[in-house]
Every structure is written in structure tokens, then in C-alpha cells.
Amino acid sequence: MSESLMHRDEFYIGGTWAKPAGPGVLEVVSPSSEEVVGRVPLAVDGDIDHAVAAARTAFDDGPWPRMSPRERADVLDGAARRLKARTSDIVRVLVDEMGVASGQAPLQVGTVAMVFEYYAELARTFAFDRVVRQGDRVGLVASDPVGVVGAIVPWNAPVTLAAWKVAPALAAGCTVVLKPPPESPLSPYVLAEALHEARLPAGVFNLVPGDREVGEHLVTHPGVDKIAFTGSTAAGKRIMSLCGDSIKRVSLELGGKSAALVLDDADVETVTANLVGGSMHNSGQVCAAITRILVPRSAYARALEAAADKARGIPVGDPHDPGTVVGPLVAERQRARVEGYIGLAAEEGFRVVAGGGRPAHLPKGWYVEPTVLGDVDNSMRVAQEEIFGPVVSLIPHDGDDDAVRIANDSRYGLSGSVWSGDDERGLAVARRLRTGGTMVNGGTPPMPLTPFGGFKESGLGRELGVEGLHQYLEPHTIGIPAALAPQGDAS
Incomplete structure (x- = not known):
């Protein structure tokens, strides 16, 4: 396998490959051979600060949230094309870093580009603005991006579950800091490369592998507006508690039985x-x-x-x-x-x-x-x-x-x-x-068109479907003079 796929020395921050702030290294151990097969730098709090600052600047001052949904959709489609072309690379890395059977890995990876394509098309058709009238009173209900998203994904499907968060967040106009898991941190680098090649503006997507401690720093960071997490129920409870301190938006996809x-x-x-x-x-x-x-x-x-x-x-x-x-x-x-x-x-x-x-x-x-x-x-x-x-x-x-x-x-x-x-x-x-x-009786709902998520301790919120886009939007009601309302618009 290509050395460049399995050995990474940098993070992806601010639209470029960035040197880590600390000397730590995460060694990736093959579950089948028990041997070290790769490495990535281990983030420290300073790396999270760097990535959040890049995402914050890209959201507050950059073009991405102010681009039209159609313009954002074009970038997502470009990323989807590149992800399709890199499917075999992602599969090879996943087999080595987390041990998924090579015959099953393509099924897992095959949906990644599809999710980006789906949210690209949804961005083109979704009503980000709607007008509500009552007599001579008119309200504009705008669906604004929630802001900077901290996305944390688990080791069992790191690229697939990253796509479930990153694609709708980007379609909504958010910026993202993605923290892959320490057990399988390599495959998400291909996602970063695809987004970079699709000319995503600098700082809109950032990749910083790390352990639980830097994950907690990301969760509590004042520059982050929302956390999207997939993992264990115990970790989800901890994250929800931390987000509660600042009423930070949170969505959780947790365990099941x-x-x-x-x-x-x-x-x-x-x-x-x-x-x-x-x-x-x-x-x-x-x-x-x-x-x-x-x-x-x-x-x-x-x-x-x-x-x-x-x-x-x-x-x-x-x-x-x-x-x-x-x-x-x-x-x-x-x-x-x-x-x-x-x-x-x-x-x-x-x-x-x-x-x-x-x-x-x-x-x-x-x-x-x-x-x-x-x-x-x-x-x-x-x-x-x-x-x-x-x-x-x-x-x-x-x-x-x-x-x-x-x-x-x-x-x-x-x-x-x-x-x-x-x-x-x-x-x-x-x-x-x-x-x-x-x-x-084996009936399978069409993914990614339908929402995925759980009741009770299996989570909070939904991923995929139009419901997945809603997780990254804030309703913003604006009272406007009737003259500003397009004729024929109503709710």
C-alpha cells in the first residue's frame, strides 16, 4: 500500500497541511496482525485551538456561509466525484486500520459519495427562506447555519459517519472541525483531500486526529457552536453534560441493543x-x-x-x-x-x-x-x-x-x-x-433520503434525510415590510 496513505505527519487546518503543535504520534495497529501499520500526529489542545480559529474565521468572515446554496452544492458535488475515485484507497486503509472484511468495506464506503451528492441536491431545492403572512404582517423565516461544528466520529465507520455530519453541515453553510478516532484516524484523511481538491474555501473543513482529552477540549471550546457526535452512550452523556454548561447545540448518535x-x-x-x-x-x-x-x-x-x-x-x-x-x-x-x-x-x-x-x-x-x-x-x-x-x-x-x-x-x-x-x-x-x-420483512428505507437516529439513550436528533440538514440550521424570524415580500409566497 502507498506509504502516503498510511503515514501522515500533518493535520488539515485552514485549507493547508499544518504541522502539529506537539511531538505526539498515534501509532495505528492492525487488528489482524497486531503490528503497527501507520501513524498520524496526536493533537494537543493548541492544535484544536488552531483548527477552531480557522473554522471560526471562515464562518465569521469567509465566503462559505454567504455563498448561495447552489454554489455550495457545486463544491459538494466536486467532493463526491473525488470520493468515488478514491473508494479503493479508503477501503484499503479501513481494512488495515480497523479490520473490516475487505468484501464488506466497499458497502460501507460506497455510501460516502452518495451522501455528498444527496446534500448537494438538497441544498439546491431546500427552502432556506420562507415567507409567512397574516393580514398586513409579514415574517421572513430564514434557516441560518448554526456556525462552527465540532464533529467527533467513532472507529467502526470513521469515513461514513464523518460524511453523515460533514455533508449536511457544509450544505447548511457551516464550517467544521472533524476529530477522527485514535484507532482508525487514517481513512478520514482521504475525505480531507477530496474536499481540498474540490476547492472548498480555506478553514471550512479542518481535520485534527486526537484522543478523548482533546475531544473534550473541542466539545468545551467557546468557538464551537455545535457538537455532532457518534459513539457510546456513556461518552454521549458526558458530551451532553458539557454542552449543557453553555447551551451548546448537540446531536448524538449513540448505542443500541x-x-x-x-x-x-x-x-x-x-x-x-x-x-x-x-x-x-x-x-x-x-x-x-x-x-x-x-x-x-x-x-x-x-x-x-x-x-x-x-x-x-x-x-x-x-x-x-x-x-x-x-x-x-x-x-x-x-x-x-x-x-x-x-x-x-x-x-x-x-x-x-x-x-x-x-x-x-x-x-x-x-x-x-x-x-x-x-x-x-x-x-x-x-x-x-x-x-x-x-x-x-x-x-x-x-x-x-x-x-x-x-x-x-x-x-x-x-x-x-x-x-x-x-x-x-x-x-x-x-x-x-x-x-x-x-x-x-426486510423492507429497507432509502438511504440517505430517510433519517437515522434513536429513541431513549440511543441518541438525540437525526442524521441523513432532510432532518439531517435541520440539525445544522437555526430558524431566524425577521419581521419585514410587506413591500419586501415576494408576491405569491405564503406558508
């Missing part, structure tokens, strides 16, 4: 096996992954056998191998976390019916076998807490009402699905779930 409700008229064994396969994407390191499979009690034994058979047949191995489905977990600490939950079997009373160990043929790398847990009660920790690994729990239910009760008995509410032989019945059950997104 999503349930699939398999009803008694579904093909229980086939559906269960398919759900187990789908839950292993990115080695189970997906916030919206289905990790609780709720099946009719009468079919529980058959469903458990189908789930176990499926899990045992999933290829685990080197993420560079195109035949691999489940690669390593991102870090040794993450493997220890997952193994800790599996180790609760004796204490909580569930059974490990498939997997649960480390693959014998992989002496190196932070691997855990695809794992199915049986005899799980929804009150157990493995059913209530986010494990973030290749682990699913099967839970019996006694009919639709009981399945809905179990699914909603969670502090999370991010995603879910319902499976039934009757589409109408499935939809009726789906409407009862307290979750941000639900699929009925």
Missing part, C-alpha cells in the same frame, strides 16, 4: 439464520446491529439450532481475504470486553450454543468466533447492555404483545425489525416499537 421480532407466522428457522448472518457485519461492531432475536417459544429449540448452525458456518479470518465475513475486533481491549460478556454464562444462566472462543486457526489478531447465546432472559446483562461484537442472544416470546414488551424493555431504541408471513401484521407490530428505525 436492537431486537428482531420473529412472529409465529414467519419462517422462523430461515429468518433466524439470516438474522444471525446479518448481525455479524463489521464483526458485530455496528450500533444498529440486531443483537436480540425474539422468537416464538414454541419454535425456540428449532430457531436456536438454526442460529447455531449459521454461526458455525460463517468464515472468520484475515480481513484482506475476500472470503472472510468476520474479521477481528478493533482492539485487544474490545476483544476482552466481548469475552467478558460471554464469560457471564455461569453467573447469569444462559448457554453459549455456538462460538464463544477464539478461532484456533488465528493465533494472531483480536478475533472472537461468531457467538450465539441461548436461554437468555431479557433482564440479563447480555440482553440489556451493548456488547459490540459478534454475539447475538435468542430470547423466547409468547405472542405479539409479549414480543413488543420485550423489545421495548431496553434503555436503547435505535433499530429493529419485524418478520411475519403477513406484511400488514408486521407493520402493525412495527408501529408499536419505540425505536428510531424498523424494517418489516
Whole structure:
């Protein structure tokens, strides 16, 4: 792989490649080989100050917020073209830095350019101004950009989740400081290069990798108007608390413990096996992954056998191998976390019916076998807490009402699905779930046109769709003389 993709010595600040203020270096360790494969500079508070100052100047004095939405859209389209051309580069970096299977990485990366294209088109058609009349009184409701955005993304999909924040923020006219995660900081550099080549004005986008401490400095920085964060619920609570001190705008996409409700008229064994396969994407390191499979009690034994058979047949191995489905977990600490939950079997009373160990043929790398847990009660920790690994729990239910009760008995509410032989019945059950997104019989909403986000402790606000643009806008009501109002405009 190109040395320039894996070894970076500078940040992207103020439209140029900037030397770090401190001597620190983040070494990027491959989850499959356990060897150092890259490096980036480690930001200190001074680097955050530099980036925020650049973004502040670009917002307060630069052209970007004052350009027409169509002009901004042209830049976003230019970035999308360049991101498409760099898809293979992003994929190669992701496989090395976070261990996503090479056969799955293109699916993750393929949506990045699409998100930029979507928000470019939305910028051209969205009503940033609307006129409201009542008798001889006229109001102009302007949708103004919120200002400087601090965007913080996690290690499991750093470029994709950065695009979900950066594209709508730029379409709205905001400026951005992006802090990638220390585990996978390299791939977002390709995003910075694409925006630079698309001639984004200086300071509108800034890239500063760092650890949790500089992330907190970004969150509390007085020059930042809004924080957009994806990550754990615990970190989200901390960020929300810090933002509350200054009433700073905040949007949070957090954890999940999503349930699939398999009803008694579904093909229980086939559906269960398919759900187990789908839950292993990115080695189970997906916030919206289905990790609780709720099946009719009468079919529980058959469903458990189908789930176990499926899990045992999933290829685990080197993420560079195109035949691999489940690669390593991102870090040794993450493997220890997952193994800790599996180790609760004796204490909580569930059974490990498939997997649960480390693959014998992989002496190196932070691997855990695809794992199915049986005899799980929804009150157990493995059913209530986010494990973030290749682990699913099967839970019996006694009919639709009981399945809905179990699914909603969670502090999370991010995603879910319902499976039934009757589409109408499935939809009726789906409407009862307290979750941000639900699929009925595999129906997939069109992304990025529809919003993504969660109820309860799964987050605050939404990403994607027109709702994602609203997160970066402030309504500004201006009373105007009637003579200034275009004829025919009304709300």
C-alpha cells in the first residue's frame, strides 16, 4: 500500500497541511496482525485551538456561509466525484486500520459519495427562506447555519459517519472541525483531500486526529457552536453534560441493543439464520446491529439450532481475504470486553450454543468466533447492555404483545425489525416499537433520503434525510415590510 496513505505527519487546518503543535504520534495497529501499520500526529489542545480559529474565521468572515446554496452544492458535488475515485484507497486503509472484511468495506464506503451528492441536491431545492403572512404582517423565516461544528466520529465507520455530519453541515453553510478516532484516524484523511481538491474555501473543513482529552477540549471550546457526535452512550452523556454548561447545540448518535421480532407466522428457522448472518457485519461492531432475536417459544429449540448452525458456518479470518465475513475486533481491549460478556454464562444462566472462543486457526489478531447465546432472559446483562461484537442472544416470546414488551424493555431504541408471513401484521407490530428505525420483512428505507437516529439513550436528533440538514440550521424570524415580500409566497 502507498506509504502516503498510511503515514501522515500533518493535520488539515485552514485549507493547508499544518504541522502539529506537539511531538505526539498515534501509532495505528492492525487488528489482524497486531503490528503497527501507520501513524498520524496526536493533537494537543493548541492544535484544536488552531483548527477552531480557522473554522471560526471562515464562518465569521469567509465566503462559505454567504455563498448561495447552489454554489455550495457545486463544491459538494466536486467532493463526491473525488470520493468515488478514491473508494479503493479508503477501503484499503479501513481494512488495515480497523479490520473490516475487505468484501464488506466497499458497502460501507460506497455510501460516502452518495451522501455528498444527496446534500448537494438538497441544498439546491431546500427552502432556506420562507415567507409567512397574516393580514398586513409579514415574517421572513430564514434557516441560518448554526456556525462552527465540532464533529467527533467513532472507529467502526470513521469515513461514513464523518460524511453523515460533514455533508449536511457544509450544505447548511457551516464550517467544521472533524476529530477522527485514535484507532482508525487514517481513512478520514482521504475525505480531507477530496474536499481540498474540490476547492472548498480555506478553514471550512479542518481535520485534527486526537484522543478523548482533546475531544473534550473541542466539545468545551467557546468557538464551537455545535457538537455532532457518534459513539457510546456513556461518552454521549458526558458530551451532553458539557454542552449543557453553555447551551451548546448537540446531536448524538449513540448505542443500541436492537431486537428482531420473529412472529409465529414467519419462517422462523430461515429468518433466524439470516438474522444471525446479518448481525455479524463489521464483526458485530455496528450500533444498529440486531443483537436480540425474539422468537416464538414454541419454535425456540428449532430457531436456536438454526442460529447455531449459521454461526458455525460463517468464515472468520484475515480481513484482506475476500472470503472472510468476520474479521477481528478493533482492539485487544474490545476483544476482552466481548469475552467478558460471554464469560457471564455461569453467573447469569444462559448457554453459549455456538462460538464463544477464539478461532484456533488465528493465533494472531483480536478475533472472537461468531457467538450465539441461548436461554437468555431479557433482564440479563447480555440482553440489556451493548456488547459490540459478534454475539447475538435468542430470547423466547409468547405472542405479539409479549414480543413488543420485550423489545421495548431496553434503555436503547435505535433499530429493529419485524418478520411475519403477513406484511400488514408486521407493520402493525412495527408501529408499536419505540425505536428510531424498523424494517418489516426486510423492507429497507432509502438511504440517505430517510433519517437515522434513536429513541431513549440511543441518541438525540437525526442524521441523513432532510432532518439531517435541520440539525445544522437555526430558524431566524425577521419581521419585514410587506413591500419586501415576494408576491405569491405564503406558508
